[in-house]
Amino acid sequence: MADEIELLCKKIFNNYLDEKQISVKQWRDLSKENLDPPDYTVIVNNKTYAVEVTQFEVKYESASGEEINDLTYIYSMKKFVRKVCIEAKDLNILNGTYVVTFFNPISNFSKKSNDIKEQFLKYIENTKNESKSNSLILKENNFKICKIAKAHNKSNKIEPGFIYPCKWLNSPKHLNEITSMLKNVLLTKKKKLKKQCINEPKILLIYNSYPLGNKRIYQQLVNREEIKEIINYFYSIFIIESCEEDEGYFIYSENSNW
Structure with missing residues (x-):
């Protein structure tokens, strides 16, 4: 059964699409059937997508x-x-x-x-x-x-x-740290999903628990070569902010209307 983070990410992603007046229906929780990954499937504009939920790990x-x-x-x-x-x-x-x-x-x-x-x-x-x-x-x-x-x-x-460690948000060191964090999440999920031979386009929902990462930084990082090499495996990548329960945004999508 989906955990609290998965349910929250699903809710915010669904609300985001609703606000864009994009047709969303038939969410299926695959964890209830022990079929995950992915965590869910969903039909958007009459097309089925595989939806996987994850979160950043920061130590x-x-x-x-x-x-x-x-x-x-x-x-x-x-x-x-x-x-x-x-x-x-x-x-x-x-x-x-x-x-x-x-x-x-x-x-x-x-x-x-x-x-x-x-x-x-x-x-x-x-x-x-x-x-x-x-x-x-x-x-x-x-x-x-x-x-x-x-x-x-x-x-x-x-x-x-x-109170979190003080860092210059735009310093090369900090951007490299966040790039590594994002890359690890993408590689881990890509490897996990590829094992299941999933044919549907894949949407990755990432719960952003890292307080020093923000929309501008994440959208900037997707243009880095080491991220570009992985990101095309996914149809869309959507970030959910842990500090604001109503906020979510795409950092990448093949669909420009989303």
């Missing part, structure tokens, strides 16, 4: 040098913040809005999470009667890993936030 380095997958990292930290929020409400100490900011992935987080949670709860209790407060910053190996701050008293909640 960050923790303060101790450990490599951590970005999606695992973000999901775990959001889950942790929800847990802190629930416990603060149960203890009746949450009075106002707090923001927890993560600067760097935390190595061996499962072993450290309880200590971090207790420090956060103590801070929340100590500041519950204040309208705003200075932040509590936690460090590992002299690197800031996270902080908590009280923002205001308007509502009782705790919001997570993430």
Whole structure:
């Protein structure tokens, strides 16, 4: 059965075509029938397409040098913040809005999470009667890993936030890194789909979890020779932005009307 990311990508792609008044019908979830890849087939303008969903894999380095997958990292930290929020409400100490900011992935987080949670709860209790407060910053190996701050008293909640490594978006180094990331996704999916001998034109939906990649950069990269060599295997490539659930765009398509 399709997972949450696959369903979201399908929804946004479908909405995009609907807005263009392009006829879309008969989505078929092949994972329900154990026939994937591809993840779906869909009929667009009376023609059947194979639709495969994927996402970029980005790894960050923790303060101790450990490599951590970005999606695992973000999901775990959001889950942790929800847990802190629930416990603060149960203890009746949450009075106002707090923001927890993560600067760097935390190595061996499962072993450290309880200590971090207790420090956060103590801070929340100590500041519950204040309208705003200075932040509590936690460090590992002299690197800031996270902080908590009280923002205001308007509502009782705790919001997570993430600060990513600073990079010059248009620097050759950064563009090469994103090119490599895109190339790996295309090669992996091409290899996987070719094994299945799929005859239908192939549409690749990519969930963009990488915060430093954007529409202008991705559309620029498809003109690079190492990407051109692979991209023609697909009929269309459509990117879904993880930060804005209503945004999606083509970076490549054989159909200029899409």
